Amino acid sequence: MKEPLQKKKVVVRHLPPSLSQSDLLSQIDPRFADRYNWVSFRPGKSSYKNQKYSRAYVSFKAPEDVYEFAAFFNGHVFVNEKGAQFKAIVEYAPSQRVPKPSDKKDPR
Amino acid sequence: PERSARISKVRPPLHQYVRKLLFSDLDKDSIANVLKQLRKLPWSECEQYILKCFMKVHKGKYGQIHLIASLTSGLSRHHDEFVVAVVDEVLEEIRVGLELNEYGAQQKRLAHMRFLGELYNYEHVDSSVIFETLYLTLLYGHDTSEQEVLDPPEDFFRVRMVIILLETCGHYFDRGSSKKRLDQFLIHFQRYILSKGHLPLDIEFDLQDLFANLRPNMTRYSTIDEVNAAILQLEEREHASSGDKVSIERHSDTKPSNKSSSDVISSN
Numbered sequence: 001m002k003e004p005l006q007k008k009k010v011v012v013r014h015l016p017p018s019l020s021q022s023d024l025l026s027q028i029d030p031r032f033a034d035r036y037n038w039v040s041f042r043p044g045k046s047s048y049k050n051q052k053y054s055r056a057y058v059s060f061k062a063p064e065d066v067y068e069f070a071a072f073f074n075g076h077v078f079v080n081e082k083g084a085q086f087k088a089i090v091e092y093a094p095s096q097r098v099p100k101p102s103d104k105k106d107p108r
Numbered sequence: 109p110e111r112s113a114r115i116s117k118v119r120p121p122l123h124q125y126v127r128k129l130l131f132s133d134l135d136k137d138s139i140a141n142v143l144k145q146l147r148k149l150p151w152s153e154c155e156q157y158i159l160k161c162f163m164k165v166h167k168g169k170y171g172q173i174h175l176i177a178s179l180t181s182g183l184s185r186h187h188d189e190f191v192v193a194v195v196d197e198v199l200e201e202i203r204v205g206l207e208l209n210e211y212g213a214q215q216k217r218l219a220h221m222r223f224l225g226e227l228y229n230y231e232h233v234d235s236s237v238i239f240e241t242l243y244l245t246l247l248y249g250h251d252t253s254e255q256e257v258l259d260p261p262e263d264f265f266r267v268r269m270v271i272i273l274l275e276t277c278g279h280y281f282d283r284g285s286s287k288k289r290l291d292q293f294l295i296h297f298q299r300y301i302l303s304k305g306h307l308p309l310d311i312e313f314d315l316q317d318l319f320a321n322l323r324p325n326m327t328r329y330s331t332i333d334e335v336n337a338a339i340l341q342l343e344e345r346e347h348a349s350s351g352d353k354v355s356i357e358r359h360s361d362t363k364p365s366n367k368s369s370s371d372v373i374s375s376n
Contacts, residue, residue, distance in 0.1 A: 011196070040193065042200075057196060094199045095237050099189040 008060045009038075009093040012073060015054035016080040017044030024056055031072065032058075035065045038098045053086070059098045066092070122149070123157055130161050130176075131168060139175055143182040151187065159193055163201065166219035173219060177226035184232070195232055198224050202241060206248040209258050214265060221269050225276025235286045238277060242293055245269050246300045261304060264311050270297060271314050278322045292342060294323060299335045 015024065021041035028036075036058050044054035060066055074090035119127070126149070129142050146158065162180065165173045184191040198220055205217040224241060227233050245266050249258035259266060274290075281290035301307065301315070319326060329335040 011200075013200075040189075040196070042193075042197075055200065093196065094203075094240055095192075095195045095233055097192050097195065097233075099192050 006063055007092045007096055008063050008066065009096045009098060010058050010060070010066055010069065010090055011093040012056045012058065013053060013089045013091065014086055015044065015056065015088055016078050016084070016086045017046035017051050017054055018080050019044070019054045019078065021056075024054075028058070028073075032060075032065070032069060035062070036060050057093055122154055125149075126154060126158055126161055131164075134168075134172065134175055134179075136175065139178060143179055146179065146183065147186065151190075155187075155190060159190065159197060162194055163197055163220075165223045166216040170219065170222065173222045174226045174229070177223060177230050177232075180227065180232065181230040191232055195227060198227065199237070199241070203244070203248075206245065206258065209263075209265075217265075218268060218272050221272040222276050225273045228277040229280070235281065235289070238273065239286075239289050239293060242270060242273060243296070245273075246296060264304060264308060267301060267304070267307075267311055267315070271311075271318050274318055274322065278318070281322075290322070291326070294319075294326060295335065295338050295342060298329050299332070299339060302329065302332050302335055 012024075020043070024041060025039070038057075038059040040057040042055040042057075045052040058069070060069065070090040073088055076088045078086045078088060080086065126146075129145055134142050149158070162176055165176050168176075180191055180194050201220045202217070202224065205213055205220070221241075224233065224238070228235070228238050249255055278290065281287055307315070319328065327338075329338060
């Protein structure tokens, strides 16, 4: 079992469905730009039938940085273009796996 | 009455092809070929769509879910990013399922539990992810004002979720620390079941099968008091055995905690 001290990957949930990756990064980067080494943004969806929050996974270089990130973004309120408020949740990602950096091209 | 004509969805050819591969061609004989075809696709263009289709495991046959897990595995060598996304997505689906507890989503939610178990069998998640999911399933929303909505006493769906996941991969937890963790979990599971009151017969039979397969000699407790005593004993033993380690490692808390509060990250 991974000790919390070694966990580096977090998930930011309940982001506005219409949020874009660049919108999010523009909020993260001023403080954390050089401290994470992987980010995966999962756009949400908002349709007449249902809405799906956006979500982002961030993997930090140092486990301690997670605390500062959580202190900053957990409960942070995002406001969408219509003025609706979305309160972000920051948690450790249930799966701590991140892609291996070696990107071998598939010879197919 | 006037009604506008039903507009059928027109999908781009590439999407149609992905769907054909996954939803009609795929079976145990064609899987090697399907994998080959998937690898030939222009990934930068359709990775998101393939991911979306992989999440529709509930649309296919239940017995075919392991084929999707196998494909995931086959793609891991050259598309590791994709595999990470599949795992994250399944875990998110399971979480959202617990948050919404929609009746109409039940089939999908069971399929996702099965898929997670198969991803464990293909070694794309480790056992701690499985145990965290199991405890999350028992505890999510408990001790909050929403418990009545998310997990009312007469709702046995979460028992089914646990059964499906353990049916899929529980047999691997037969030695070492994962064996111990399953033993512990099954006692907590028993407490959860007893807190529910009278079980429908079909679920009771599935439970009997599950225990017979995984832990044939385990006591099935019949009252809350008995199971609480067993849990107390478990915790004391845990405490005694980890007692000397505590002074070295501060983070030795192995007690399953309520997920809704434990995952909030804080520095102390």
